[in-house]
Amino acid sequence: MKQIILYAIFVIFFTWNPAFGFLSGPIAGRTGAPDDICGTKSCNDPPVCHGSYNINSGPASFFITAPSSYVLGETIDVTVSFSNTGSGLHGFQLTALDASNKRVGIFQSKDNTVQTEAYLNEYAAHTTVGTARTSWTVQWTAPLANVTYPVIFYAAGNQADGEGTPEDDYIYNTAAVIIQPTSTPTPAVTDGECDAETIQLSQNLLELQKGESREIVITVKEENDCVAGGVSIKATIKKGKKRISLFPESGTTDEIGQIAFTITAKKKTGKATVVFNADGIKSKLKVTITSK
Incomplete structure (x- = not known):
């Protein structure tokens, strides 16, 4: 699935230069989700952003692995990964929205490569230690109710060259859809009782x-x-x-x-x-x- 709205626009994720200090995790709102800071306008302009390459134009693959459905209130593992990358530094940011673009669920880290509390558990992102990884697994606790289905996970990733500038880093974005909870009873559909509205x-x-x-x-x-x-x-x-x-x-x-x-x-x-x-x-x- 995609995207559903996925925009090719992201500000810098991390770099060694203190002026661009996102090595320890990007500012919230950089996943490419519809309501994010860079969701509807270009942030792909130097010197503050990664403007060397188009989104998803690098040699790597970037993807989300999650179950296809979930149970209301349950906690599941969601993994964000790079493959076919030769770089030494990587980062990511992840969030979840329902079909009305409302942020849903709670993220929790499983180890010191991922952080969530700094984002009020509405986002998950890499830590400084996590930049040495190419795959991160985070826990997501599904909402109990009041969700407009389906839920969509949005993620952006940085394949960095480690040179301390925004140039020559490849930025990626992706999304994954998780459908209506399996524990929710499906209302009966009978002739004339449930028409398209x-x-x-x-x-x-x-x-x-x-x-x-x-x-x-x-x-x-x-x-x-x-x-x-x-x-x-x-x-x-x-x-x-x-x-x-x-x-x-x-x-x-x-x-x-x-x-x-x-x-x-x-x-x-x-x-x-x-x-x-x-x-x-x-x-x-x-x-x-x-x-x-």
């Missing part, structure tokens, strides 16, 4: 690089929060057919009222719009395609 997208804005693919989760509900399973959803590219493709073009929501569509960026940069239609109820996804 709202369409919730895992994100309403999406930024992709050329050739990149991301998954959008659609949740269909009635006003009383009854999940609308078995509802037909049609996805149509209303603008930018030469810029993106989608799969599938139509489908049916599952027993918890959800269906996923994959959006793939083609070779042409610019804007595109996808409209999702369920029984006449519509929701738009705005897509921006950028070059690598």
Whole structure:
């Protein structure tokens, strides 16, 4: 999944220079989540940020490993990792938002490579000791209630060269979706009792690089929060057919009222719009395609 909104914009994570003192952990709000400090505007300008390379353009892979679902109130392990990297210094920041962009759950560290208390347990990030690692595992305690599903983990990572400046560090971002709690009973869906009333997208804005693919989760509900399973959803590219493709073009929501569509960026940069239609109820996804 992605992103749901993932923006290619991050300020410096850490460096040896005291003027850019994030070796011990970045300032909160650097994950690329929709409501973060750098969530909707570019922070990719020297000298205060990493401007040498585009986001996700480095040789490494950066990803989140988490269960696909959870139980309300349970504590699970979430791992943020780099692979195929030859650098000696790495860092990360992680947070969790629900579909209404409300920060949810509580993060707790498992060892001295991760810190959470400095961020009021709403974020997890590397410590100074943790910069020697390429993988970090943190505990996340799920909320007990009042969550708009699905929950999305957003993370950003820094593959640093250790030269003490913002230049020549590779910045990455990624996201992972965790669906409705497995302990929540699925309301019965009977003819005429739970029709489509709202369409919730895992994100309403999406930024992709050329050739990149991301998954959008659609949740269909009635006003009383009854999940609308078995509802037909049609996805149509209303603008930018030469810029993106989608799969599938139509489908049916599952027993918890959800269906996923994959959006793939083609070779042409610019804007595109996808409209999702369920029984006449519509929701738009705005897509921006950028070059690598």
